[in-house]
Amino acid sequence: MAVAIADLVAQARDGDHRSVARLISMVENAAPQLREVMAALAPHTGHAAIVGLTGSPGVGKSTTTAALVKAYRADGRRVAVLAVDPSSPFSGGALLGDRIRMQEHATDDGVYIRSMGSRGHLGGLSWATPQALRVLDAAGCDIVLVETVGVGQAEVEIASLADTTVVLLAPGMGDAIQVAKAGILEIADLYVVNKADRDGVEVTTRDLRQMMSLGEKRGPDDWSPPILKTVASRGEGIDEVVTAIDKHRNWLTESGMLDARRRVRAADEIEALALTTLRRRMNKSRDGALLDELAGRVVAGTTDPYAAADELSAAMTALA
Ligand SMILES: Nc1nc2c(ncn2[C@@H]2O[C@H](COP(=O)(O)OP(=O)(O)OP(=O)(O)O)[C@@H](O)[C@H]2O)c(=O)[nH]1
Ligand SMILES: [Mg+2]
Helix, strand or coil: CCCCHHHHHHHHHCCCHHHHHHHHHHHHCCCCCHHHHHHHHHHHCCCCEEEEEEECCCCCHHHHHHHHHHHHHHCCCCEEEEEEECCCCCCECCCHHHHHHCHHHCCCCCEEEEEEECCCCCCCHHHHHHHHHHHHHHCCCCEEEEEEECCCCHHHHHHHHCCEEEEEECCCCCHHHHHHHCCHHHHCCEEEECCCCCCCHHHHHHHHHHHHHHCCCCCCCCCCCCEEECEHHHCECHHHHHHHHHHHHHHHHHHCHHHHHHHHHHHHHHHHHHHHHHHHHHHHHHHCCHHHHHHHHHHHCCCCHHHHHHHHHHHHHHCC
């Protein structure tokens, strides 16, 4: 059972799916070896292009993802799909429908598919997803597609994890209005109006364009998000999406934005981990009844909240 972490990482880098799966499970379960895992992965990260796909329920994210996988494979690229379900605490296998759609890739070593719930005991998406992305990146994936349904804050969170964020819309779903509401205009690098075989595709595209022009604050060197039309269920327009994603990637690299985005992301990750450590120490000091005692003194007026917070911080530092 006890496999050396270095071996596990080496096997994952050789494309062994079971090793990748075990590493991601370690992330999700916050296994005790996680520090060692992350240290072993670190030198191998930074290659994969992280592409987030988001949009309202049923807009065609999974169908588009499957079509993109096919296109990337035809191009000889190694690709992973991480389906993040913000409403589910469950992880592990892919959702049933998505599994069927992905069936043609099931025996392809160049494709890795995983779904994650996001309400894990450790606070979900923001905690486990970046670490899972590190595993897939270090495992040698060229592209990691992260699919998440655009409800609540999920799409904004995904955008903060992705190099390129693709927002999907479909005609007749009032999506253009939703775009404005959800602050999607700030996060989209690429719009895909899927189900272009349906009526209303022009209306959706026009609404979207109008919405974009209202929010326009772009300089001449800034990226201007293109609007593409697809019929994902027939694979139409998918090559154009691949090209646009590559083009955005090149822009990110050349403008220095890729590095800038990644630094922000790393800073967020470090901050989240540091806060987790602090909270753990605070709970320890709570066991020691310090917080309780301080609260009593604040209520009694013998100290003030600022001085009490200083005292708590000092006690937490001493616990380091
Ligand atoms: N007419 C048409 N139907 C499509 C197209 N793309 C997908 N669909 C259908 O739309 C339905 C929803 O597609 P999914 O790919 O599951 O959508 P999704 O966004 O992943 O859905 P959730 O994960 O549930 O949010 C399915 O029945 C697809 O077959 C398209 O281009 N045209
Ligand atoms: Mg889906």
